[in-house]
Amino acid sequence: MALGDILIEVSNVAKHFGEGETRVDALRAVDLTVRAGEVIALLGPSGSGKTTLLNIIGCILAPSGGRVVLDGEPVFDGKWLRRDLRRLRLDKIGFIFQSHNLLPFLTAQENVAVVLDLAGRPTEEGRARARELLDYLEVGHRAMVKPALLSGGEAQRVAIARALANRPRIILADEPTAALDGARAGLVMDLMRKLAVEQEACIVTVTHDEKIFDRFDRLIYLRDGRLADA
Amino acid sequence: MNLALKDIRHGLFRFVLTCFGLGLLMTVVLAMIGIYNGLVSDALAVVKAPAADVWVVEAGTKGPFAEASSIPADTRDAVARMPGVAEAGAVNYQNVEAAHTGQTLRLYVIGYEPGRPGGPQAIAEGRGIGAGHFELVADRKTGLLPGETIRLGRDRFTVVGLVEGAMNSGGDPAVYVTLADAMALQTELDPAAQRVQTARGAVSVKSASVATIIARMSPGADVDLLTATVRQWKHLAAMTQVEQEELLLASVVDKARRQIGLFLGILLSVSAVVIALIIYTMTMEKLKQIATLKLIGAPDRAIVALIVQQALILGAAGWGIGLMLILTVKDYFPRRVVLEPFNVMVLAGIIAAVCLLSSALGVRAAMKVDPATALGS
Numbered sequence: 001m002a003l004g005d006i007l008i009e010v011s012n013v014a015k016h017f018g019e020g021e022t023r024v025d026a027l028r029a030v031d032l033t034v035r036a037g038e039v040i041a042l043l044g045p046s047g048s049g050k051t052t053l054l055n056i057i058g059c060i061l062a063p064s065g066g067r068v069v070l071d072g073e074p075v076f077d078g079k080w081l082r083r084d085l086r087r088l089r090l091d092k093i094g095f096i097f098q099s100h101n102l103l104p105f106l107t108a109q110e111n112v113a114v115v116l117d118l119a120g121r122p123t124e125e126g127r128a129r130a131r132e133l134l135d136y137l138e139v140g141h142r143a144m145v146k147p148a149l150l151s152g153g154e155a156q157r158v159a160i161a162r163a164l165a166n167r168p169r170i171i172l173a174d175e176p177t178a179a180l181d182g183a184r185a186g187l188v189m190d191l192m193r194k195l196a197v198e199q200e201a202c203i204v205t206v207t208h209d210e211k212i213f214d215r216f217d218r219l220i221y222l223r224d225g226r227l228a229d230a
Numbered sequence: 231m232n233l234a235l236k237d238i239r240h241g242l243f244r245f246v247l248t249c250f251g252l253g254l255l256m257t258v259v260l261a262m263i264g265i266y267n268g269l270v271s272d273a274l275a276v277v278k279a280p281a282a283d284v285w286v287v288e289a290g291t292k293g294p295f296a297e298a299s300s301i302p303a304d305t306r307d308a309v310a311r312m313p314g315v316a317e318a319g320a321v322n323y324q325n326v327e328a329a330h331t332g333q334t335l336r337l338y339v340i341g342y343e344p345g346r347p348g349g350p351q352a353i354a355e356g357r358g359i360g361a362g363h364f365e366l367v368a369d370r371k372t373g374l375l376p377g378e379t380i381r382l383g384r385d386r387f388t389v390v391g392l393v394e395g396a397m398n399s400g401g402d403p404a405v406y407v408t409l410a411d412a413m414a415l416q417t418e419l420d421p422a423a424q425r426v427q428t429a430r431g432a433v434s435v436k437s438a439s440v441a442t443i444i445a446r447m448s449p450g451a452d453v454d455l456l457t458a459t460v461r462q463w464k465h466l467a468a469m470t471q472v473e474q475e476e477l478l479l480a481s482v483v484d485k486a487r488r489q490i491g492l493f494l495g496i497l498l499s500v501s502a503v504v505i506a507l508i509i510y511t512m513t514m515e516k517l518k519q520i521a522t523l524k525l526i527g528a529p530d531r532a533i534v535a536l537i538v539q540q541a542l543i544l545g546a547a548g549w550g551i552g553l554m555l556i557l558t559v560k561d562y563f564p565r566r567v568v569l570e571p572f573n574v575m576v577l578a579g580i581i582a583a584v585c586l587l588s589s590a591l592g593v594r595a596a597m598k599v600d601p602a603t604a605l606g607s
Binding site: 051054058060061086087088093095097098101103105106113114115117118119123162 | 231240
């Protein structure tokens, strides 16, 4: 597969919590580059720093040091270089959660369209994009249903549609298949890969799910806050 | 996309129940405001009814409402002849209990001289007193109807007309009779007691005293000059209408007014705390969703709007339900519940302010939520 632009560039990133005797180094001098079209997995035991790295890439957590460049834009270099990190997330990053985290008071279609609505796009555009994605992910027939009435697989596909609604180039997923059976997990990963390739996006997934390891281009291991060989 | 309305619609039943609960609380608040206003309004009704300019009462007293007052009935002629006085009338006030259709009616009997100040201002139904004796005009709240008769003291009176809003500071509805009948009611003994007195050889003395003389001034006449002149008479005192109203509020209903006012203050404080708790709890229950919204990039204004709009909708619904309920039931209260548009709007303003303050607590909590919490399971 031909790889595209560098979308994630993490250089010498470190993160520690606490100071002195209580100091915990969650990440130590991590370097990571992810290109458009790549689907990678972050693996490692609990406490190895996977979620911390995901949160740093998602601009949710500030590193203690290092440099982060997203989609060609430096966003952290010893300090945040942008004040409107939420706008950055809205424009560039899509999130997929372990529990789908759909808003319970919105229908499947509204859960997808809300991203465009928050970005200030016209309602009609959001609605059309939501229908397009839901149809593509084969949950279009459940567009007007609230999350409580969706099956686990349907809800996760709606969550994927929401993550992709704003055509982000970086998709971060935290255990996206944990609640799905093997077949459904494989299907979800295939769909995510297909959309990533079509949108020239990259996907970084934190997972323990060995059933889907073969769906990734790279498996990146973290151990004690450091990248280990794949 | 209005997230606040979508969320309300999602949990509509619960939201409506919450609004209804808040509405009941607002009903109590509005009822207390109405009772407070009613107390003041009732207290002033009897003072305002004669449309007097000056009240002449017994010297050394603050009669006829704050204290008992007794002055000779012929004082009226002396007052009527004073410079600037257009007309004057003698009036008596007393409480009686009378049996009517198997129930005991507590009545405030006002004796006045027909054709002179002191009588009812407007007859709502029937006519005014036309005969010299045994006719009465009753407030509608007595439940008496024109044509009915009722026994007061030793005599039976016929109801000839009805008025509205005539009562004393205790809320007892008023009946108007002639001054002569009122004086007889006040002084005449029961027949058995009269016989005992006669057997003892006691001479029945009918006091020709009244409670007050009400004076109306000619246009441009100096009220203060009249009161000052009257006060020169050692056996009389005089008060202007304004002084009489202030006296009534400051003495007769002051404690009740302050009691209700204090209770109203406590009730408003409790309501504010309840509203704050409801709104804060509503926000706390949504923290995970707010974290999700923040994570997917929702700006602060979208989250603030979600919380503030829901708080204001809750407050407005509670206020509306409360207003609707109190307007429905206010006439069933034994005493008048007077709701002025101003009070209702002030309460709306207070609720809006409480909702905004309460939602500020919720907004503060929401702003502190780490979007990363949405990533957990």
